[in-house]
Amino acid sequence: MRISSPLPRITHDRQAFALTGLGVLLWVLAFANVQRIAEWLTYDVLGISAETHLGAALSFFLYDVPKIFLLLFGMIFVITTLQTFVQMNKVRELVTKRGEGVGNLIAAGFGALTPFCSCSSVPLFMGFVQAGIPLGITFSFLITSPIMNEVAFAMLWALFGWKVAVVYLISGITLGVIAGIVLGRMNLDRYLVEDVQALRNKPVRQVTTAEERITWRERFGRGLEGARDIIRKVWLYILIGVGIGSLIHGFVPQDALTGIMGAEAAWWSVPLAVVIGIPIYSGEAGAIPVASALLSKGAALGTVLAFMMSVVALSLPEMIILRRVLTPRLLATFVAIVAAGLIFTGYLFNALAPMLM
Amino acid sequence: MLTIKILGSGCANCKRLEQEVRAALENTNIPFEVVKVTDYTDIVAYNVMATPGLVINETLVSAGRIPKRPQIVEWAQQFAAS
Numbered sequence: 001m002r003i004s005s006p007l008p009r010i011t012h013d014r015q016a017f018a019l020t021g022l023g024v025l026l027w028v029l030a031f032a033n034v035q036r037i038a039e040w041l042t043y044d045v046l047g048i049s050a051e052t053h054l055g056a057a058l059s060f061f062l063y064d065v066p067k068i069f070l071l072l073f074g075m076i077f078v079i080t081t082l083q084t085f086v087q088m089n090k091v092r093e094l095v096t097k098r099g100e101g102v103g104n105l106i107a108a109g110f111g112a113l114t115p116f117c118s119c120s121s122v123p124l125f126m127g128f129v130q131a132g133i134p135l136g137i138t139f140s141f142l143i144t145s146p147i148m149n150e151v152a153f154a155m156l157w158a159l160f161g162w163k164v165a166v167v168y169l170i171s172g173i174t175l176g177v178i179a180g181i182v183l184g185r186m187n188l189d190r191y192l193v194e195d196v197q198a199l200r201n202k203p204v205r206q207v208t209t210a211e212e213r214i215t216w217r218e219r220f221g222r223g224l225e226g227a228r229d230i231i232r233k234v235w236l237y238i239l240i241g242v243g244i245g246s247l248i249h250g251f252v253p254q255d256a257l258t259g260i261m262g263a264e265a266a267w268w269s270v271p272l273a274v275v276i277g278i279p280i281y282s283g284e285a286g287a288i289p290v291a292s293a294l295l296s297k298g299a300a301l302g303t304v305l306a307f308m309m310s311v312v313a314l315s316l317p318e319m320i321i322l323r324r325v326l327t328p329r330l331l332a333t334f335v336a337i338v339a340a341g342l343i344f345t346g347y348l349f350n351a352l353a354p355m356l357m
Numbered sequence: 358m359l360t361i362k363i364l365g366s367g368c369a370n371c372k373r374l375e376q377e378v379r380a381a382l383e384n385t386n387i388p389f390e391v392v393k394v395t396d397y398t399d400i401v402a403y404n405v406m407a408t409p410g411l412v413i414n415e416t417l418v419s420a421g422r423i424p425k426r427p428q429i430v431e432w433a434q435q436f437a438a439s
Contacts (some may be wrong), residue, residue, distance in 0.1 A: 088406040088420070120407040120421065122366075126397055127406040196397055202402075222422070324397065 016217035031070050038063035057250025064242050064289065068158040070236075073227050075154035078225030079113065084219040086113070087143065088124070092131050100181060103133070104140040108176030111144030115230075116318065121145060125325050129192065129198040134232070135185015142322075143338055144176035147313045151234060152284040159292035160301075163356045168305065171348060175341040183337060190329035234285035241286035245293035258298035263350060270346035273303050274339055277310025284312045301353040306346025314338060359389040359436055364400045364420075368385045371409040372403030374423050381426035410424070 013197065042048055042059040049055050091110055095103050107128075114120055128138040148169055158163035189197065255262075262270055291308040295301060314335055322331055349356075360379055365371030375430060382389055394412075396399055397431030403410060411429075413436050418424075424432075 089404060092406070122397055123400055123408055124406040126401040127404070130401055199401065288395065 013216040015219050016215070020220050027070065027074055028292070031067070034067045034070065035063055037049045038066070053250040057246040060249045061242060061246040063157065064245075067238070068155060068238055068242070068289075069231065071154040072151065072160045072231060072234075075150045076227040076230050077223040078170055079150040081219050081223035083113065083226075084214060084222055088127070092127060094132070095133055095137060100134065100136065100184060103137040104177045104184075105173070107137045107141040108144040108173045108180065109343045110139040111176055112173055114145055115149040115151070116146035122321060122324055126196060126199060129196055130202065132200065134184050135189055135192075136180045137180075139175045139183045139334070140180030141173070142334075143179050143182055143313075143341075144172055147175070147309055148172040149284075151230065152288065152312070155238075155288040157283060157289055160295070164301070167349070167352065167356060171345050175338075175345060179337045181339050183334070186333070188330050188333065191327045193325050193327060196325045234283065237283055237286040238289065241282075241289035245289035248290070248293035249296055252297050255298040261294065261299035261303045263300040263353065265303070269300075270303050270306050270350070272309035273341050274310040274342045274346065276309045278314045278335070278339065279316065280311050281315035281317055283310050284308075297354040300350050301357060302346040302348065302350030305349050306342050309342050309345065310339070311343070359387060359433060360392060360414055361433075362392045362394050362412035364394045364403055364405050364412060365408035366397060366400070368408060370423060374409040374411060375380050377423055377426060378429055381429040382433055383394045385430060385433065389433065409411050
């Protein structure tokens with residue numbers, strides 16, 4: 001089916017590119033000047049000294065909030081625009097053709113691109129099972145999806161720097177691939193919920209899908225819409241997270257956490273952080289600012305990130321969603337393997353910390 | 358009579374899609390009925406891997422997003438004409 005537009009496509013696309021180019025320029029200008037404006041507001045306009053607790057907390061807040069929102073907006077816009085090129089059915093075909101290994105990698109990479117939510121994760125899981133894709137590959141998707149997405153990436157970049165964001169992305173995908181392969185080797189198909197198992201034998205129904213011709217204007221439009229929708233969903237959590245983070249930053253004494261969560265702390269601080277994080281739930285939007293403040297008070301990078309990933313990736317709401325497709329036994333195996341992976345990631349980041357910060 | 362199916366298990370966007378469809382077609386004289394498909398196995402049968410999905414007369418027109426109202430009207434007119 002063709003989508004007709006009142007204006008010739010070329011005019012539309014030219015305008016869209018021009019406007020997007022202008023937007024990018026404004027974005028870069030704003031991003032380059034955030035810190036200057038925050039310091040000017042705190043120290044010069046409000047006249048609060050950088051030496052006081054309040055000054056430290058306030059400039060942290062005024063600097064971080066605009067920086068987070070700028071990065072968030074930019075990342076979501078880019079990812080959502082790119083997602084207009086991705087067709088789920090094509091991805092599924094691609095994964096089906098590859099076996100263990102490459103298939104896991106594609107699935108995990110794809111999981112990093114999509115946020116984990118009841119809207120997509122359950123139907124996608126079932127769609128993969130229906131296409132006869134091995135369970136291990138499907139799990140690779142399922143593990144990476146909640147750990148990594150554009151919101152997490154933007155916030156890590158804003159608060160920990162791009163190096164940490166990139167290493168986090170790579171370790172999230174690696175975790176997804178390895179845990180997926182391990183789970184796949186365990187032959188767990190019979191522990192899927194019954195009606196999901198039944199999908200394996202059901203032939204895929206032939207459905208007609210409307211052909212869609214999409215213009216650049218529409219792609220950029222969807223990018224903007226995506227950014228607006230997601231920011232509308234997470235802005236409050238970000239403010240709360242940064243608010244708590246600012247208080248910790250300004251009022252908790254330096255090195256308060258070194259003994260419990262620092263690099264010199266006992267070896268079991270990483271597993272403990274992961275275990276404590278499992279029942280706690282917060283989206284990455286709220287968790288990352290708090291994690292960043294903990295870090296500034298002497299906690300070790302790996303321990304903080306392991307805690308944060310555990311809070312974000314393993315949680316009660318997620319298990320309720322997954323319970324729809326996995327039996328309790330398989331769910332428990334899933335949690336155990338992901339937790340083990342997070343502990344490993346924690347140690348890895350602790351070891352790499354000197355190079356990253 | 359168009360049969361418009363909303364695929365999704367009651368997430369916020371699925372409800373919004375239904376509202377959008379009703380609002381879009383309210384002022385047209387195209388007769389239609391809205392059917393909600395909430396069971397995941399039925400949703401997956403339409404080859405949909407991201408909800409909400411929109412199916413008009415058994416043709417999947419969109420998945421994983423909420424189309425704009427003029428777009429919905431255009432689809433409805435095309436299916437009503439064919």
